[in-house]
Amino acid sequence: MFDFADFKESPLMLGMAALIIGFVVVESLFFMIKAWRRGKEIGISTETLKNTVVSSALFSVAPAISILATVVVLASALGIVLPWIRLSVVGNLLYETTAAETMLDVLGSNINTEVTNEADFAAIAWVMTVGICFGLVLVTIIGRFIINKISKATAKSEKSSNIADVISASAFIGIISAFVAQAINGKSSDGSSDAGFMSIMTLVSAIVIFLIFETLCQKLKLKKLEIFATPLSIFGAMAMAVLLNMWLPETVTSFTWWG
Amino acid sequence: MTKVKKQKDYFDSVHIWGRLWSVGALIVLFSLPVAISVYYNAWPQANLVFNALLKLIPLYWATAIIEVITFTPMLGAGGAYLSFVTGNITNLKLPCALNAMEQAKVKSNSEEGEIISTIAVASSAITTTLIIAVGVIIFSPVLDEMRSSEALKPAFSYVSAALFGALGAGYLKKHWKISVFPVFVGIVVLLISPTFGVSTLLFVTIVAAVAGALVMSKLKIVK
Structure with a gap:
């Protein structure tokens, strides 16, 4: 499985992976238990708390597989352990790939060529780490200040609380809108997932599957199954993308707005 | 007490x-x-690392400032600290927390929202970490084949469309009046600048959504 003789997959790297991934899991469990206890204290039902755990876990499966696929993409140049670590803590699909590509470019290499020099490998690890750490530094310093400011603004009056609700709901919609707009007419940096027929059909499939499943759950009085609506729509839409690509002519499936 | x-x-x-x-x-x-x-x-040679960081830091650190200011109030304290440690916020932790709060019918600026968001992010982080770990240890040879499989390529190329279509369906249905404007703004921005980075685009659409919703609230188009 792992080539211990390769410095990229050495016992040191695997030990670091165990340490870092262990840290993330323990921290997550710590906050989950803390929030669960407080949730019970303020009267949130066990069923709601359990549903949150189950639906969030299911929700995360498809994106996690996508992250795993990126780990494999980066593995051809960096070995599998460094991308595994970087995408398990602080990391981000897009940032880690870009950081690795930028450093490799400076070194006169690229993502398809294996790194065989320890100093180059260390340089990539340094760039990935320094590049991504700022958000964590910032939230540690000003996270409390930002949250307290918002709480004070909402506590002032009922009117401002209503405004805060509107801001909160619309901010969520703003996030979704960015990705919906990208699926409608965005352009990816490498041209691999430009918006066009396939992205729009995948988007529409996800929406339609969600609405059908939700309506069925309501009509058949199966409210408990509603937590599966989101993961089912994600996988259903991904399957639809595969099927459309198989069934339709390439001239249709390869159509994008950006040629 | x-x-x-x-x-x-x-x-x-x-x-x-x-x-x-x-x-x-x-x-x-x-x-x-x-x-x-x-x-x-x-x-490594400091000048090479510095050279690469010079290209990355202006974008990454500016984005980090926007993300901390925008996402922290939505995720709540526990959810934010955990999200910024476990990463993959825009493509996973934030939508996951929003989905959980929507399903539990709690508001993000309430204590209930804080609890649900924290549990959702923790649950997502554990699931993701385990899937990646198991995938790396057991399935990496298969994954390599999956990645190179032409048949499965569309599924992974459009995972973002599938994810946000599924997440957006409930929101767009419930809040369609305030959803039209930010989607429209996003489309126009991408028409002008197609490769606009997602983090910057997020900032634009969030501002558009909030501004649009406040105007509609003032005009009593939405409650």
Whole structure:
């Protein structure tokens, strides 16, 4: 499985992976238990708390597989352990790939060529780490200040609380809108997932599957199954993308707005 | 102890522990390049690292400022500290927390929202970490084939469309009046600049959504 003789997959790297991934899991469990206890204290039902755990876990499966696929993409140049670590803590699909590509470019290499020099490998690890750490530094310093400011603004009056609700709901919609707009007419940096027929059909499939499943759950009085609506729509839409690509002519499936 | 006092104690404790864990995460994070450099006696040339960082930092750090300001109030204290340690916020942790709060019918700026968001992010982080770990250990040869499989390529190329279509369906149905404007703004921005980075686009659409919703609320188009 792992080539211990390769410095990229050495016992040191695997030990670091165990340490870092262990840290993330323990921290997550710590906050989950803390929030669960407080949730019970303020009267949130066990069923709601359990549903949150189950639906969030299911929700995360498809994106996690996508992250795993990126780990494999980066593995051809960096070995599998460094991308595994970087995408398990602080990391981000897009940032880690870009950081690795930028450093490799400076070194006169690229993502398809294996790194065989320890100093180059260390340089990539340094760039990935320094590049991504700022958000964590910032939230540690000003996270409390930002949250307290918002709480004070909402506590002032009922009117401002209503405004805060509107801001909160619309901010969520703003996030979704960015990705919906990208699926409608965005352009990816490498041209691999430009918006066009396939992205729009995948988007529409996800929406339609969600609405059908939700309506069925309501009509058949199966409210408990509603937590599966989101993961089912994600996988259903991904399957639809595969099927459309198989069934339709390439001239249709390869159509994008950006040629 | 009063209800308010207990709530304050909980939030104080989350901030204290959140900061401690974040500092711990930074130490663990930097221990990786330090360990590689020390163990292999392989210190990279500073000018090369600096050269690469010069290209990345303006975008990454500016985005980090926007993300912290925009996402922290939505995720709540526990959810934010945990999200910024476990990463993959825009493509996973934030939508996951929003989905959980929507399903539990709680508001993000309430204590209930804080609890649900924290549990959702923690659950997502554990699931993701385990899937990646198991995938790396057991399935990496298969994954390599999956990645190179032409038949499965569309599924992974459009995972973002599938994810946000599924997440957006419930929101767009419930709040369609305030959804049209930010989607329209996003489309126009992408028409002008197609490769606009997602983090910057997020900032634009969030501002558009909030501004649009406030105007509609003022005009009593939405409650």
